[in-house]
Amino acid sequence: MPTPREEYQYVLDVLQKHHAWFRECIPLIASENIPSPAVREALTTDFGNRYAEGWPGERVYAGCRFIDQVEFKCIELMKRLFDAEFVDVRPISGVVANLVVYTAFTEPGDVMMAL
Secondary structure, three states: OOOHHHHHHHHHHHHHHHHHHHOOOOOOOHHHOOOOHHHHHHHOOHHHHOOOOEEOOEEOOOOOHHHHHHHHHHHHHHHHHHOOOOOOOOOOOHHHHHHHHHHHHOOOOOOOOOO
């Protein structure tokens, strides 16, 4: 019978094979997007496991002080980038995030590819 360490090593090996395979793919499913190294680094911190519902400074859950600082910075950067008075960087879902991008970069009647 395999030891817990051997079982762990098996799972780790499979994960490494998956990562090697995925580096050679172009995923066309939004939820399978490959984030940048900077995003992956942020998600491996406690930020990736923290609920941050609501507006910065007015969260539903406590303990979001530093998340608020990052979100305020994102809002500030997006306002400058898009010369906008109001920016909300919190998509409701992946589908909504996709729709925002589609409507921002297309015009009525444009042709789009979908799978």
